[in-house]
Amino acid sequence: MFSTPQIVAALVRLEVTHVVSVPDSTIGPWESGIAAAGIRLIRVCREGEAWAVAMGLHLGGATPVVMIQCTGLFESGDALRNVLHDWQVPIFAIIGYRSYLNQETLPGDTCLVFTEPVLDAWKVDYRLLTRPDQADQIVEHALACRAAGRAGAIVVAEGKA
Amino acid sequence: MSGMSGRSAVEVVRRWRGPGDVVITTMGTARDWMAGPMTPLDVVLVPSSMGQATSLGLGIALAQPTRRVVVLNGDGSLLMNLGSLVTIAAAGADNLVVVVFANGVYEITGAQPVPGVGVVDWVAMAGAAGIRSAERIETLEAWEREAPRVLAGPGPTLVSLTIEPEAALAGVGPRSPGPAAARGRALREALTGG
Numbered sequence: 001m002f003s004t005p006q007i008v009a010a011l012v013r014l015e016v017t018h019v020v021s022v023p024d025s026t027i028g029p030w031e032s033g034i035a036a037a038g039i040r041l042i043r044v045c046r047e048g049e050a051w052a053v054a055m056g057l058h059l060g061g062a063t064p065v066v067m068i069q070c071t072g073l074f075e076s077g078d079a080l081r082n083v084l085h086d087w088q089v090p091i092f093a094i095i096g097y098r099s100y101l102n103q104e105t106l107p108g109d110t111c112l113v114f115t116e117p118v119l120d121a122w123k124v125d126y127r128l129l130t131r132p133d134q135a136d137q138i139v140e141h142a143l144a145c146r147a148a149g150r151a152g153a154i155v156v157a158e159g160k161a
Numbered sequence: 162m163s164g165m166s167g168r169s170a171v172e173v174v175r176r177w178r179g180p181g182d183v184v185i186t187t188m189g190t191a192r193d194w195m196a197g198p199m200t201p202l203d204v205v206l207v208p209s210s211m212g213q214a215t216s217l218g219l220g221i222a223l224a225q226p227t228r229r230v231v232v233l234n235g236d237g238s239l240l241m242n243l244g245s246l247v248t249i250a251a252a253g254a255d256n257l258v259v260v261v262f263a264n265g266v267y268e269i270t271g272a273q274p275v276p277g278v279g280v281v282d283w284v285a286m287a288g289a290a291g292i293r294s295a296e297r298i299e300t301l302e303a304w305e306r307e308a309p310r311v312l313a314g315p316g317p318t319l320v321s322l323t324i325e326p327e328a329a330l331a332g333v334g335p336r337s338p339g340p341a342a343a344r345g346r347a348l349r350e351a352l353t354g355g
Contacts, residue, residue, distance in 0.1 A: 045248050052210070056216070057221075089345060
């Protein structure tokens, strides 16, 4: 969906210092461009780590973004709850929405059933982007969340598992 | 048994932490840490998502590379986030110290045994994960002697303390010292100067 230059441009405009990530087949190819832009990539072993690492970065004065697939969102619910709601740390995330654009690899992928309800359940202020020409909304939504002092997310439609 | 109590081991850290060091406590260590004097650089991770203290410590350590970050973690908590050892090593956080209070039980829920008690080797596990410095300390006397070196040496570091569970503390959890969001904002101000 989004090209590496589109993602990197958004992160640079947001002055992101660290990307805390577990890759998938959409997010992974962005990594080299992110690193080339001078943004530190922190690879975690599971997505639950990502929220607490990002919390520490934020408390230490950095500007992190969590970048994971929706399956990692499912995995990391309690960590997200603690960071975003107990501690109210305004972490922004980019979340890949597996199988949204097609289900050739995983017919009937239940990510389509649960991703948005889970985001709603965790009270994450998200915006779903499904077309490459919506890249400007990454920055727009992130800045709106930042100005409000709240967490938020962009959900990026993915075309394959 | 070593005779080293969690409370006495915590007090050794309090005595030897540097003035600019961040100390993160959670679960039983938070309960014991709050029994003594606190500083603006103390992070009482209560409420928590169990296991996340090491990940929080990594984030602070990366954002504040000139400070030492010391995480006082239980063995049950670390079991819940074992991959964080690999993440810490891979990130090269040489200013991060993880102190494992290895008492073999989930103390605050009533001292039920953790999985693998008596079998899990934290030093071997840390070394296999790529943690630069890993060692086990089994007595309070040794911890009092070695803590200045362990806490100040190049990391990332894991030190496993052999802690004797205290029956009187079984089921005694930490109470939140106040609204978490306000404490987080205060810590950020302390770390960044505003």
